[in-house]
Amino acid sequence: xxxxxTQEAILTAxxxxxxxxxxxxxVTLNMIxxxxxxxxxxxxxxxxxxPACPLRGQIEQESRQAVMAIAGVKTVQVKLDSDVPNDGRxxxxxxxxxxxxIAVGSGKGGVGKSTVSVNVAVALAQSGARVxxxxxxxxxxxxxxxxxxxxxxxxxxxxxxxxxxxxxKMISMGLLVKPGQPLIWRGPMLNSAIRQFLGDVEWGxxxxxxxxxxxxxxxxxxxxxxxxxxxxxxxxxxxxxVSLEDASRGLAMFRTLEVPILGxxxxxxxxxxxxxxxxxxxxxxxxxxxxxxxxxxxxxxIPIDQNVRIGGDSGKPIVxxxxxxxxxxxxxEISQKIAARVSVEAMGSQNELPINIVE
Numbered sequence: 001x002x003x004x005x006t007q008e009a010i011l012t013a014x015x016x017x018x019x020x021x022x023x024x025x026x027v028t029l030n031m032i033x034x035x036x037x038x039x040x041x042x043x044x045x046x047x048x049x050x051p052a053c054p055l056r057g058q059i060e061q062e063s064r065q066a067v068m069a070i071a072g073v074k075t076v077q078v079k080l081d082s083d084v085p086n087d088g089r090x091x092x093x094x095x096x097x098x099x100x101x102i103a104v105g106s107g108k109g110g111v112g113k114s115t116v117s118v119n120v121a122v123a124l125a126q127s128g129a130r131v132x133x134x135x136x137x138x139x140x141x142x143x144x145x146x147x148x149x150x151x152x153x154x155x156x157x158x159x160x161x162x163x164x165x166x167x168x169k170m171i172s173m174g175l176l177v178k179p180g181q182p183l184i185w186r187g188p189m190l191n192s193a194i195r196q197f198l199g200d201v202e203w204g205x206x207x208x209x210x211x212x213x214x215x216x217x218x219x220x221x222x223x224x225x226x227x228x229x230x231x232x233x234x235x236x237x238x239x240x241x242v243s244l245e246d247a248s249r250g251l252a253m254f255r256t257l258e259v260p261i262l263g264x265x266x267x268x269x270x271x272x273x274x275x276x277x278x279x280x281x282x283x284x285x286x287x288x289x290x291x292x293x294x295x296x297x298x299x300x301x302i303p304i305d306q307n308v309r310i311g312g313d314s315g316k317p318i319v320x321x322x323x324x325x326x327x328x329x330x331x332x333e334i335s336q337k338i339a340a341r342v343s344v345e346a347m348g349s350q351n352e353l354p355i356n357i358v359e
Contacts, residue, residue, distance in 0.1 A: 005037050005072050010044070013066040020055045021340045022347055026063065029347070033081070042067050043077035049343035050207075051082040051128035054336035084129065084207035085346040089229035098132070100231040100342050101209045102262065103224065105254070107246025109140075109215040112267040113236045115308060116331070117212035118146045119319045120234075123335035125167035126319065129207040132162065133170040134197055136224055137214040141174030148315020151175060160201045166320060171201055194223045208342070221250075225257040231342050232262035234299065239266055239286035251294055262341040263297035264290050265334055271304040272326070297341060300334045303327055 015027040026032055026046060035044040046063055048056060060078050067076045086099040104117040114137065125131040135143035144150065144163075152175045153161040162169035173193065203209070211228070213221050224230070233254040237247035247264070254261060266287025271279045281304065291298035305327040311318045319328045 005040070005042065005070060007035060007037065009070050010035060010037070010042060010067055013070055014044075014063060017059070017062045017066050019049075020058065021344055022049070026059075034079075040072055040074035041077070042070075042073055042075070043079070045079040045081050048080060048082040049347065050084055050336075050339040052124050052336045052339040053080075053082070054333065054340055056080055082128070085343060087231040087342070087346040089231070098203060098206045098209045100207065100346060101211060101228050102338065102342065103211045103213050103221070103230050103233040103254070103259070104236060105213040105221060105233055105250050106215050106236045107243075107248065107250035111215075111236050111238050111243055111247075112302070112308075113215065114142055114146060114212050115312060116234070116236050116265055116267060116302070116334070117210055118143060118312075119317045119328075119331040120335040120338060121168055121170075121208075121210040122166045122317045123319050123332045124208055124210070124339060126332075127335075127339075129339070130205060131168040132203050132206045132209040133168055134209060134211045135170070135172030135174065136194055136197065136211050138173050138193055139214055141172045142312075143170065143172045143212055144174040145315065146312045146317065149175065156202055158200065162201055162203065166317065169203060169206075171197060173197075195227045198228050208339070221253060222257070225254075225259055230254075230259045232260040232345055234262050234338060235264045235290070236267055237264060237287050237290060238268055238282045239280065239284050240282040241286065243282070244286045244290050247290055248294065251290070251296070260345055261294065261296045262338055262345075263299035264288075264294075265299045265302065267302045268304050269301035297337070299337045299341075300330055302330045302334070 011027050014032055015025045017026050019026060019029055022029060031047045033045040033047050046059060060080055064076045064078050067073055084099050104113055106113045121131050121133040135141050147165050147170055149163045149165050149170060152163050155161055162171040211224060235247050235251050237243045251261060264287050268282055271281055273279055288298045303326050305325060307322050308318050308327055311321045319331055322328050
């Protein structure tokens, strides 16, 4: 006589499987869907909080092992899907929901902030997320060049239509002015432009809007934080002391604006030489020191690679042109960590969803 497998037994087993980032079990987090029992066969879906989940393989393996340990179960089919939680912040200027808005900032220019913004956005889109990229660097809009976009599609009535490239939607002031035209704007004009990028663009529904900020702690960052409630901010720095001092000011600005700090990224961390040695051109360990001193997360190091510059100049982000390179892998891992941190921030406001049981 075989034991009848029950949904209670399966959910009890899965309640012992922890989501590693959120530190709660899959059942409590309402991540188990479409549970089906057919004789000795069990199938279910684990609804991840992001398609870019860095530990999806671990979650799948532990879920399968937990259910296989139930008496009578012979086969287990685990499907992974995702539903990115909304951070719960009201974004009245945007007529369609943007679930999470992430600012990428720095205290100074020249640290590779746009490179991080572009490649993180593309990596999230590659994972299956719905992604928008807003180039809010009004004074030096170089994202179009880095993404290989020369013009926007025709507008839809009074609405601007973002360009579509590498699986995401993108808009930039660089696509609205003549090449080489200087942008000499005072604060009120800047504030108006940023609000227009939010309210007058057909973004549609997005899981993540990545916002590439201008360097520093001036009007653009303030205007953006006031116009678009941010899920969090990512701080980009170089390892050297001067860059750290500037980055710490940018970090402090976001905290003053009550924007959660998702973490620190250290760019241009080292150069791997042909003989296998590593050169620390800009020093070492600065990003980790900043993260530790500010009690936030260190998201990772990005090595120096000339293909980053080549890809930026030719409109092919390195996560597309050289996906197996150390730089691309570092950027992909950073994108996963950012998505995980956003999920942790957002889960407190997620509405409970029912578990669908089919027997």
